[in-house]
Amino acid sequence: MKKITFPTLLFFVVLLFHNVKTEVNGLGQKAGQDGLTICPSLCSSLVQCIPTDLKNNGKNKEIASLSCEILCTKQFQLFERCGTEIVSSCSEATSCIKKNTNGLD
Numbered sequence: 001m002k003k004i005t006f007p008t009l010l011f012f013v014v015l016l017f018h019n020v021k022t023e024v025n026g027l028g029q030k031a032g033q034d035g036l037t038i039c040p041s042l043c044s045s046l047v048q049c050i051p052t053d054l055k056n057n058g059k060n061k062e063i064a065s066l067s068c069e070i071l072c073t074k075q076f077q078l079f080e081r082c083g084t085e086i087v088s089s090c091s092e093a094t095s096c097i098k099k100n101t102n103g104l105d
Helices: 002-025 034-046 059-076 076-081 085-090 088-105
Strands: none
Touching: 002 059, 034 059, 034 076, 034 085, 034 088, 059 076, 059 085, 076 088
8 A cells, every 4th residue: 555655646746736737827738629620720820931941842831830730739728829910920920929938937
C-alpha cells in the first residue's frame, strides 16, 4: 500500500496543477470538434501572410499550414480569441497573437 500512496498523491497534485493552470488563463486547452473545423480555415488565412518569396515554394506553404494547424489545435483559445483579426489582416493577427501570448511568460 505504501508503494502506491506516493505515486497516487503525485498524480493528483499534477492533475490539480494542470487543471488550475488551464482554468485560470483559459489557454492550453486542446480544441474540440468545433476547433477541428475552425483551425483549417484560420490557418489558410495565416498561410497567406507568408512573404511572397517563401510562399512560391509549395513545401513552405505545406509546412506552414501543418504547423499552424498543430498549434491551433493545441492552443485553440488563443486562435479563437484572434479569429476575426486572423481573417481580416496579417498585421492585426500578428499583434493579437503577440498581445495574447505575452501573459504566458
